[in-house]
Amino acid sequence: MATAEKHHPIDLTVDKTARELRIEWADGVKSVYGFDYLAAMCPCANCREKRVEMEKNPLHVLSDNYGPAEFGDASMVGRYALNFSWVAGCGSGIYSFDYLRSIDPAQPEKPEGRKPGGSEA
Numbered sequence: 001m002a003t004a005e006k007h008h009p010i011d012l013t014v015d016k017t018a019r020e021l022r023i024e025w026a027d028g029v030k031s032v033y034g035f036d037y038l039a040a041m042c043p044c045a046n047c048r049e050k051r052v053e054m055e056k057n058p059l060h061v062l063s064d065n066y067g068p069a070e071f072g073d074a075s076m077v078g079r080y081a082l083n084f085s086w087v088a089g090c091g092s093g094i095y096s097f098d099y100l101r102s103i104d105p106a107q108p109e110k111p112e113g114r115k116p117g118g119s120e121a
Ligand SMILES: [Zn+2]
Pocket: 042, 043, 044, 045, 046, 047, 048, 090, 091, 092, 093
């Protein structure tokens, strides 16, 4: 890839009827994220911490985290990220495109938390 940004979307569709975010990437890959999954993967510091705690704990209680997420709002953050807020959920998640690409359920890239570096801002 020749661009400075690793992953660059050419089309972003928030489909409230299907309850999913669809992204078409510049390299031709298409990603689909259900709202429940997106809300559960909120990248803000609070939610990250919760997920780390959950990974350490052998007892996983998922019902709260994967409950039905109600879409609140979405907006662009500069040219590199999307902000999603969830009704009765977290409203401070800034989903960078690189992050979105890394959590694409259909892509074999490493999930969050297993990166060797941790060089995110
Ligand atoms: Zn959050």
